[in-house]
Amino acid sequence: MGIATVTLNRPAKRNALDIATIEELVDIFAALPHEGIRAAILRAEGPHFCAGLDLVEHHREERSAADFMRVCMRWHEAFNKMEYGGVPVIAALKGAVVGGGLELASAAHIRVAGPDCYFGLPEGQRGLFTGGGATIRVADLIGKARMIDMMLTGRLYAGDEAVSVGLCQYLVEDPETKARELAERAAQNPALSNFAICSAISHMQNMSALDAAYAEAVVAGVVNTQDAARERLAAFAGGTAAKVRPDS
Known part of the structure; x- marks a missing residue:
């Protein structure tokens, strides 16, 4: 039926996004519309979906402001190809969906969360600011005030509350099975x-x-x-x- 599965595979790092992973995401989501793919499932190995920016890499690289701006632009390139590429992307979420992981998830068209899933934007506590589109997509999902609260205070959302504010559309015991069901349904559309x-x-x-x-x-x-x-x-x-x- 032309359904692709894209897997984050850095479980030892809670699937934190280093620049190599971002470049892979750019290539993958650029290619999907040209390969007859009708829908895509975005999932992760290990207990967590994605803990966001690889802070160890960022610390080690000692990037300049210009360097990090270019990193952010690659994040935008990857996530824009997801959101605007025309192929339905269904994210199966579990464990941590925080920081850049939430930015990644918010670029998917449908988000399916498991019972252990939690959402956060801890940038404020780490002396950082979002750079992968949260000010666009997360604010669009939950509103400016909730996003600011999350960043200032470290507030987390989970369970029914996450659904009610718009961070995910489904809350199920088995998010990967539900994501595949939704992908198969979407793939039947023209x-x-x-x-x-x-x-x-x-x-x-x-x-x-x-x-x-x-x-x-x-x-x-x-x-x-x-x-x-x-x-x-x-x-x-x-x-x-x-x-x-x-x-x-």
Whole structure:
């Protein structure tokens, strides 16, 4: 069905993101749309999803301000390719999803958390500031005030509270199984529809209301007249399409 699995594999480091991992993420998410991939699952080895920036590497490198700005731009490149690439990315989250790990997770289109999952932005306590898009994506998910609170005080979110504030959409016992179920469901949609859903909406959020309305009309004109849409509309008109209704 064309579902890719992308795995963070530095469990001894709680999957902290060093620059080599970021460069791999850039390459992977740049390639997925061109390889017939219909959906992707982002998961991690070990008990934690991602503890954020590899602070040991950062300390060892003694980067200048310009050096670290360039590192941040590579993070943005990786996460933008996830969010705007047009392939649905479902993140299966567990354990720590903190700092840059939360920035990574927030670039996914759907976030599925396990019961041991917790979210944090501890940058303030470490004398740091977010550099991988939290001010854009995390603030968009939970609001400016909650994000500032997390950074100033080290507040963590978990469980139902994390769902209620928007950090994740699902809270389940087995996030990887649920992520695969969602990926398989999304992969059944026409690729052009998924491309629009997973790129155009984010672009429109960056526009004025007037420009977004125009862009939405253009995208709808293209997507809603594709051959796959015509086939599905014919099934609907003929009474053979699946009904939209809650599960019994």
